[in-house]
Amino acid sequence: MRVKRWKKHSILPGFGLSLGFTTLYVSLLVLLPLAMIFVNTASMSWAGFWAAVTEPRVLASYRLSFGASFAAACINVVFGVLIAWVLVRYSFPGKRIIDGLVDLPFALPTAVAGIALTTLYTETGWVGQFLPFKVAFTPIGIIIALTFIGLPFVVRMVQPVLQNFDQETEEASAILGAGRLQTFWKVIVPEIIPAALTGFALAFARALGEYGSVVFIAGNMPMKTEITPLMIMTKLEQYDYEGATAIAAVMLIISFVLLLFINGVQWWTNRKYTHS
Amino acid sequence: MSIQIKEVSKTFGSFQALKNINLDIQTGELVALLGPSGSGKTSLLRIIAGLEEADNGVILFGNEEMTHIRTTERKVGFVFQHYALFKHMTVFDNVAYGLKVRSKRERPSKKDIKRKVTELLSLVKLESFADRYPSQLSGGQRQRVALARALAVEPKVLLLDEPFGALDAKVRKELRRWLRRLHDEFHITSIFVTHDQEEALDVADRIVVMNEGRIEQIGSPEEVYEQPNSPFVYDFLGNVNVFHGRLENGKWRNGDQSDAEQQALAYVRPHDLVIEREKPTEDAVQARVMHVHAVGRTVHIELKEEGAERFLEAELPKEQYRELDLQTGETVFIRPNQLKVFIPADYSI
Numbered sequence: 001m002r003v004k005r006w007k008k009h010s011i012l013p014g015f016g017l018s019l020g021f022t023t024l025y026v027s028l029l030v031l032l033p034l035a036m037i038f039v040n041t042a043s044m045s046w047a048g049f050w051a052a053v054t055e056p057r058v059l060a061s062y063r064l065s066f067g068a069s070f071a072a073a074c075i076n077v078v079f080g081v082l083i084a085w086v087l088v089r090y091s092f093p094g095k096r097i098i099d100g101l102v103d104l105p106f107a108l109p110t111a112v113a114g115i116a117l118t119t120l121y122t123e124t125g126w127v128g129q130f131l132p133f134k135v136a137f138t139p140i141g142i143i144i145a146l147t148f149i150g151l152p153f154v155v156r157m158v159q160p161v162l163q164n165f166d167q168e169t170e171e172a173s174a175i176l177g178a179g180r181l182q183t184f185w186k187v188i189v190p191e192i193i194p195a196a197l198t199g200f201a202l203a204f205a206r207a208l209g210e211y212g213s214v215v216f217i218a219g220n221m222p223m224k225t226e227i228t229p230l231m232i233m234t235k236l237e238q239y240d241y242e243g244a245t246a247i248a249a250v251m252l253i254i255s256f257v258l259l260l261f262i263n264g265v266q267w268w269t270n271r272k273y274t275h276s
Numbered sequence: 277m278s279i280q281i282k283e284v285s286k287t288f289g290s291f292q293a294l295k296n297i298n299l300d301i302q303t304g305e306l307v308a309l310l311g312p313s314g315s316g317k318t319s320l321l322r323i324i325a326g327l328e329e330a331d332n333g334v335i336l337f338g339n340e341e342m343t344h345i346r347t348t349e350r351k352v353g354f355v356f357q358h359y360a361l362f363k364h365m366t367v368f369d370n371v372a373y374g375l376k377v378r379s380k381r382e383r384p385s386k387k388d389i390k391r392k393v394t395e396l397l398s399l400v401k402l403e404s405f406a407d408r409y410p411s412q413l414s415g416g417q418r419q420r421v422a423l424a425r426a427l428a429v430e431p432k433v434l435l436l437d438e439p440f441g442a443l444d445a446k447v448r449k450e451l452r453r454w455l456r457r458l459h460d461e462f463h464i465t466s467i468f469v470t471h472d473q474e475e476a477l478d479v480a481d482r483i484v485v486m487n488e489g490r491i492e493q494i495g496s497p498e499e500v501y502e503q504p505n506s507p508f509v510y511d512f513l514g515n516v517n518v519f520h521g522r523l524e525n526g527k528w529r530n531g532d533q534s535d536a537e538q539q540a541l542a543y544v545r546p547h548d549l550v551i552e553r554e555k556p557t558e559d560a561v562q563a564r565v566m567h568v569h570a571v572g573r574t575v576h577i578e579l580k581e582e583g584a585e586r587f588l589e590a591e592l593p594k595e596q597y598r599e600l601d602l603q604t605g606e607t608v609f610i611r612p613n614q615l616k617v618f619i620p621a622d623y624s625i
Contacts, residue, residue, distance in 0.1 A: 168360035171327050172422075174347045175354045176374035176429055186377070190364040 080154025137219030
């Protein structure tokens, strides 16, 4: 009887089998490896754990990692929406190429991206030489690298929503006397917010875990430009496995809480439009 | 406010949607633009609203030229077939939208907006739905919200694009009556687009029949129904039987003509077809009863013209049908009470 309540009548059977498989799959692929982090950490004493995760260098790296990831995700939301808008609303020569380029940060090995960005943004680089401030080997450089790798998420989330957007609603707004900016802010933006938020969450999560593209452009100066994944690598290189997993555990928990929070916001905004 | 449309044309790519349209609409009139899909009726409506720009021609509201005025400033009300409500706003906010987006100088106070919206919601009988979202309403309710939203800005002209097209038959009929009443009460010049002839005949003061980007006929519902000026209008407004034959000294002779030049077509409405047992005249048309549909007061009879393999449709009052006692498969004679002859050469398509 219990199971019956969740089961909906459907022409395609297999609720039990598919749910069982999903649980097993997610356990093996996601939960088990993550659990290992906590198992490893558990072998430390509480004092040792606390000392490892609150070391000043590590604390600085949390601030940098979360701060830069957040900044990069914010930049990506603004410009990702803009790119999606241009790709959906206008047709112009080369549109397909730009559409394809958007996915490139996914495909490119991140180390390649890191090296390329560093070369461009050093003080003598093609772009860097024209800038009045230092980019490479500063937090700004890290933000640029993280923006680069997070770009596709927002674009790909917002694009289908804009494609399905009913243009008549825009026309209705104009007929009622709303100016272009009013139509954009009051009619279009609320529609794309849920998708933009999802894109933001994905870009943010991706940026938190990013290592390859950042280590080159960051310069890895202690207390200044060390990101948390780098701290973990450093500990591993010193055979301090427990210290590494302890930091990883902290990062995991913070990320989980943040993503849960973003999901909550999303659920809340979604609920507004789709209660039926 | 009266509307004048002068020599308006519009092409989309290689497709000419409108060809030199001229139309005058009087203040307070309720006009239907009637035609099949692709006849240009929606394009014309969108041009009047300013959502589309005409290639050439002029549009006047009263004495004011509107041709190049932006939609935002035309002050028209527009109702879309698929409602086009703002999904993320409550019913109240949807209706208030047109007032809230006004510039500070013209915007009514919060209290006035609330009063106005409440008034409109009671007009469309949705007072208790003010806090709902569009997704929680039925199709008919959504369209009523859309109407209230359009009326909130006190438009001088109300344009409706197939407003009842997405609704089921019963709701459609109800809303139709309601629109008529609303119009009689407020006398806003209104134009509505429809492909449903019954809807147009039922609601409009005047009907503009459109076909292939042209106006075929303009007239009151009686005029276009009783005196169609082309086979198209005859065919489009209600069912019709077509007889092939020729004209002889102003008299109709039935029968296919080998000589295409003499060929003429006679159009007869189903209720103008008389069914008889006895042969009334020498050249009466013989037909076989194929099917009888006897639900309701009128009986629909499907016949097949003998020797021509063409199906005909007749409508009889029930009493007359009982008197005749028609059986499926029996052969009868038919005679048109009233017919209209068109020579195809004049109307070659």
